[in-house]
Amino acid sequence: MLTPDTKADFFDRLFSDLDFSSGAVAAVSGGSDSTALLLLLKDHLDRTASGAKLLAVTIDHGLRPDSADEARLVQRFCAERGIAHRIFSWRGDKPASGLPAAAREARYGLLAEAAGAEGIKLILTGHTADDQAETVLMRQARGDDGRGLAGMAPATLHDWRTWIVRPLLGTRRAALREMLQARDIGWIEDPTNIDIRFERPRMRAKLTQGEGERRIAEALARSQQAAFARQDIGRRAAMLIDAFADRPGPGLIRLDHDFAAHEDGEAAIYALRILLAAVGGVSFLADEVRCAALVSRLRSTPLCATLSRTVVDARRTGIFLRRENRNLPAPAPPVDKLLWDNRRRITLKDGTGDLVIAPLGAAAPRQASLSVDIPQSLSRAALAAEPSLWSGGVCLDFAGDHAGPQAVSAVPVVAPFARFLPSFDLAPAAAVAALVGAPPLPAPPFHGHDGGLGWAKA
Numbered sequence: 335m336l337t338p339d340t341k342a343d344f345f346d347r348l349f350s351d352l353d354f355s356s357g358a359v360a361a362v363s364g365g366s367d368s369t370a371l372l373l374l375l376k377d378h379l380d381r382t383a384s385g386a387k388l389l390a391v392t393i394d395h396g397l398r399p400d401s402a403d404e405a406r407l408v409q410r411f412c413a414e415r416g417i418a419h420r421i422f423s424w425r426g427d428k429p430a431s432g433l434p435a436a437a438r439e440a441r442y443g444l445l446a447e448a449a450g451a452e453g454i455k456l457i458l459t460g461h462t463a464d465d466q467a468e469t470v471l472m473r474q475a476r477g478d479d480g481r482g483l484a485g486m487a488p489a490t491l492h493d494w495r496t497w498i499v500r501p502l503l504g505t506r507r508a509a510l511r512e513m514l515q516a517r518d519i520g521w522i523e524d525p526t527n528i529d530i531r532f533e534r535p536r537m538r539a540k541l542t543q544g545e546g547e548r549r550i551a552e553a554l555a556r557s558q559q560a561a562f563a564r565q566d567i568g569r570r571a572a573m574l575i576d577a578f579a580d581r582p583g584p585g586l587i588r589l590d591h592d593f594a595a596h597e598d599g600e601a602a603i604y605a606l607r608i609l610l611a612a613v614g615g616v617s618f619l620a621d622e623v624r625c626a627a628l629v630s631r632l633r634s635t636p637l638c639a640t641l642s643r644t645v646v647d648a649r650r651t652g653i654f655l656r657r658e659n660r661n662l663p664a665p666a667p668p669v670d671k672l673l674w675d676n677r678r679r680i681t682l683k684d685g686t687g688d689l690v691i692a693p694l695g696a697a698a699p700r701q702a703s704l705s706v707d708i709p710q711s712l713s714r715a716a717l718a719a720e721p722s723l724w725s726g727g728v729c730l731d732f733a734g735d736h737a738g739p740q741a742v743s744a745v746p747v748v749a750p751f752a753r754f755l756p757s758f759d760l761a762p763a764a765a766v767a768a769l770v771g772a773p774p775l776p777a778p779p780f781h782g783h784d785g786g787l788g789w790a791k792a
């Protein structure tokens with residue numbers, strides 16, 4: 335039984351590992367969980383880091399008539415407690431289908447913008463153990479594999495830059511509501527949370543019935559096992575990538591034949607799923623069954639196959655991966671912060687004038703051979719899918735990789751993890767980043783250690 339003192343201790347420990355040196359954004363919808371998050375965080379910072387910057391942010395999705403009023407309620411709540419607060423609105427057209435996913439994408443984008451504007455690198459959300467159980471059970475009902483059953487990660491890197499941390503993921507909603515009620519603090523009840531046209535409210539309603547508590551406990555146990563397994567296979571895949579993959583030239587990845595023959599076949603398949611997505615610029619991993627078939631064929635025969643927009647060309651000198659030359663982005667003026675072909679992050683400086691970014695295509699030099707081991711046709715095909723910069727129909731000398739003096743930089747990204755990198759996948763993400771020349775991962779959001787996230791060899 336928790337006494338008031340042990341409760342304070344328990345809540346305090348939720349935040350004790352976090353590095354608040356750049357401050358924190360608390361994502362507060364005004365519901366019970368994020369209101370509790372904000373109060374507990376404020377208590378913690380008042381006790382341990384009173385100088386740390388705290389900014390509460392509410393996103394007005396503009397999807398319900400009351401949303402603007404609710405955002406103002408949170409604003410007042412914060413003002414009464416001396417907490418800085420900002421409201422960001424999701425403007426622009428809302429999609430007819432996939433609305434929850436689009437709202438989530440927009441919400442995190444705006445939260446990251448709010449954090450970035452203040453130089454804050456940490457966003458905290460109020461996801462609870464109940465949310466986690468619902469997520470796992472929904473994914474299970476959809477037939478997701480072990481990877482998905484890990485549920486939400488305790489930390490997720492957004493745009494390779496800002497950490498989203500979920501400190502309440504192990505805490506039950508009832509405990510948070512009890513804390514709020516004990517302090518005589520109310521919260522907003524979002525009607526969407528009980529609208530059974532949506533999948534999550536249906537699951538939530540089911541879990542309040544008969545066997546609900548048992549199902550929640552089982553789902554949480556399953557998610558922990560799945561998270562452990564996902565981190566483990568990620569580490570093994572990262573070791574294979576480190577040991578067997580290199581980048582002999584622009585746009586070209588080479589795997590040693592020992593990769594496909596490796597005794598840890600499971601890790602080789604997982605590594606290939608990630609590599610194909612990264613080379614092809616696809617935000618989800620390549621299909622598991624097709625990758626398993628590919629790995630076993632790669633053990634015996636030379637072959638050329640296409641999967642996940644990636645050409646896999648196995649020759650005597652290695653297994654080569656390159657972006658296929660179909661469906662590349664059309665020539666267009668470069669746009670700041672845009673992901674070009676989901677493989678490069680564009681950054682613009684002033685004065686880009688009439689510049690156009692386009693696949694190098696036929697302008698790839700004929701003499702593109704990199705070494706005697708690599709046939710010219712291969713180097714040239716890989717180079718042709720790389721971005722190039724044009725001005726008035728003339729191809730500029732553009733390496734693009736670094737934010738150097740050029741007007742435009744096109745820095746490589748790790749496609750499947752460029753937008754959201756769950757902490758389960760840090761090891762393979764770091765290995766692929768080193769391979770493709772993406773920037774290294776930023777420091778983890780924990781004091782001098784990795785918070786048990788399986789932080790890669792930094």
Ligand SMILES: Nc1ncnc2c1ncn2[C@@H]1O[C@H](COP(=O)(O)OP(=O)(O)OP(=O)(O)O)[C@@H](O)[C@H]1O
Nearest residue numbers: 361362363365366367368369391392393459460461
């Ligand atoms: N409109 C929003 N503005 C700011 N943060 C939000 C918003 N909606 C959700 N979040 C963040 O995401 C977390 C999970 O979202 P979810 O939709 O499950 O919560 P909710 O039902 O809106 O509210 P709560 O989690 O506070 O009870 C919230 O705890 C909060 O941190």
